């Protein structure tokens with residue numbers, strides 16, 4: 404992987420996605436979530452600090468491994484376990500009826516086949 408893909412792109416994405424309006428929308432959306440949660444495209448883990456205490460576990464998929472140290476720090480500071488698999492949302496490695504909620508924030512626009520991903524979630 405080149406320098407742009409491994410270092411520059413993930414930092415640019417983190418910078419943009421950490422903006423104030425994104426932050427407000429994350430808080431508003433994630434306040435409703437509880438139980439076992441599937442997150443599509445976890446990115447750099449910016450949603451993690453916004454999950455309420457009623458969440459019992461996050462199971463995230465993302466083919467990329469962006470800023471792994473940052474994601475690990477964000478994951479280990481939560482009160483619930485965070486498990487990440489580097490696979491695509493179009494082919495989820497979970498049993499049916501495993502989750503209470505599915506979360507996707509600014510991910511469907513980057514998934515090559517978003518309809519397939521939504522079918523998988525359903």
Ligand SMILES: C[S@@+](CC[C@H](N)C(=O)[O-])C[C@H]1O[C@@H](n2cnc3c(N)ncnc32)[C@H](O)[C@@H]1O
Nearest residue numbers: 420444445446465467491492508509510513514
């Ligand atoms: C714009 S970022 C959003 C990241 C994060 N959801 C957020 O709110 O900050 C899109 C993310 O979708 C991921 N992604 C791309 N293709 C994917 C796929 N087929 N399945 C799951 N995630 C995918 C990217 O690697 C990236 O982390």
